[in-house]
Amino acid sequence: xxxxxxxxxEPLIRNDETMKYRPLGRTGLSVSALSFGxxxxxxxxxxxxxxxxxxxELGVNYFETTRFYLGGTCQHRxxxxxxxxxxxxxxxxxSGLGADTTxxxxxxxIELQLDxxxxxxxxxxxxxxxxxxxxxxxxxxxxxxxxxRRAQDEGLVQHIGFTGHDEPENVIKMAETGLxxxxxxxxxxxxxxxxxxxxxxxxxxxxxxxxxxxxGGVLSCPSPALREAIGLDLPTPAIALRFVLxxxxxxxxxxxxNTMQMLEENVxxxxxxxPQEENFQQMCAGLDRLREKAGGRFCTFCNYCAGCPVKLNxxxxxxxxxxxxxxxxxxxxxxxxxxxxxxxxxxxxxxxGACESKCPNTINIRERIKELIxxxx
Ligand code: SF4
Ligand code: SF4
Numbered sequence: 001x002x003x004x005x006x007x008x009x010e011p012l013i014r015n016d017e018t019m020k021y022r023p024l025g026r027t028g029l030s031v032s033a034l035s036f037g038x039x040x041x042x043x044x045x046x047x048x049x050x051x052x053x054x055x056x057e058l059g060v061n062y063f064e065t066t067r068f069y070l071g072g073t074c075q076h077r078x079x080x081x082x083x084x085x086x087x088x089x090x091x092x093x094x095s096g097l098g099a100d101t102t103x104x105x106x107x108x109x110i111e112l113q114l115d116x117x118x119x120x121x122x123x124x125x126x127x128x129x130x131x132x133x134x135x136x137x138x139x140x141x142x143x144x145x146x147x148x149r150r151a152q153d154e155g156l157v158q159h160i161g162f163t164g165h166d167e168p169e170n171v172i173k174m175a176e177t178g179l180x181x182x183x184x185x186x187x188x189x190x191x192x193x194x195x196x197x198x199x200x201x202x203x204x205x206x207x208x209x210x211x212x213x214x215x216g217g218v219l220s221c222p223s224p225a226l227r228e229a230i231g232l233d234l235p236t237p238a239i240a241l242r243f244v245l246x247x248x249x250x251x252x253x254x255x256x257x258n259t260m261q262m263l264e265e266n267v268x269x270x271x272x273x274x275p276q277e278e279n280f281q282q283m284c285a286g287l288d289r290l291r292e293k294a295g296g297r298f299c300t301f302c303n304y305c306a307g308c309p310v311k312l313n314x315x316x317x318x319x320x321x322x323x324x325x326x327x328x329x330x331x332x333x334x335x336x337x338x339x340x341x342x343x344x345x346x347x348x349x350x351x352x353g354a355c356e357s358k359c360p361n362t363i364n365i366r367e368r369i370k371e372l373i374x375x376x377x
Pocket of ligand 2: 298300301302303306314315318359360362365
């Protein structure tokens with residue numbers, strides 16, 4: 001691997017004209033309210049370079065990467081845009097664990113990602129896609145944690161975090177181990193499942209990176225209901241970012257961006273935004289009211305209802321229903337229904353009720369499927 005310089009303590013860049021900054025837990029790092037998820041960079045090197053340079057110019061100082069995005073090209077697409085500026089921004093790396101992960105293999109992966117990015121060290125490295133059931137692979141003697149601690153001792157990694165989609169109670173357990181400086185979980189107006197874990201992180205002084213703050217683009221769609229619930233007369237993506245950053249325990253909203261317009265608009269949405277704790281409580285109450293109006297019971301995508309005799313993906317249909325009926329993301333829902341292959345469409349349902357009897361949330365699945373049919377046909 002190429003070690004290009006030793007670890008340094010240069011302060012991260014700031015541009016207080018255009019960006020706000022927040023502490024990343026107790027790391028002492030001050031991260032931009034908007035961070036850059038590099039998992040959506042296009043296969044367009046000149047554009048990527050311009051985008052990343054402009055992001056840095058606007059004060060974005062955290063870039064999330066891993067070798068495992070974009071078919072292995074994410075870090076290759078990122079590196080040229082951050083070249084020469086990495087002393088003053090965070091470019092994170094990430095790798096997962098499994099039964100065959102050893103300290104040696106984990107170390108090799110860290111070195112490989114440093115090499116691709118042209119970094120001397122990671123200011124921040126994440127254990128990716130972690131689940132509580134795989135935690136022993138991290139902790140065991142000769143496992144990934146040994147590699148991370150050694151890399152920290154050598155200055156190759158400064159701070160460590162984890163990312164994943166495990167149950168919120170398991171995210172809390174992992175945060176409570178005290179091993180991590182931060183975690184990264186999905187969080188947005190239509191997915192607040194991790195709110196208890198985010199609250200606990202605040203109590204523990206653990207930083208939180210919110211991934212999918214715009215729900216992977218779902219919240220690009222206009223929604224009068226969300227605008228009213230949040231109480232901001234702005235386009236939905238701006239409302240989405242402001243909601244996430246109104247949560248006092250969020251360190252940064254990490255958005256996957258791949259156009260200059262998206263970057264400029266997102267920076268404009270958060271750069272001058274001063275969140276107030278009481279506004280966050282009102283926003284949550286507004287979102288709760290939307291759920292109540294739609295019958296309260298929401299799919300948690302547990303998949304206990306699997307085994308539909310006509311092979312419908314009930315969770316997917318419930319998600320479309322929720323976005324359409326509760327959050328009034330009508331354009332998104334219409335497009336999602338139209339994009340379903342014929343065999344996955346709601347009119348295939350025979351209304352046998354087998355799924356309903358297995359649903360722990362006692363959702364009236366057949367009723368909701370019936371309501372989706374007119375828009376799908
Ligand atoms: S009610 Fe419809 S979705 Fe549910 S199991 Fe029966 S056919 Fe499948
Ligand atoms: S069992 Fe209920 S909550 Fe779970 S995926 Fe199916 S509909 Fe959703």
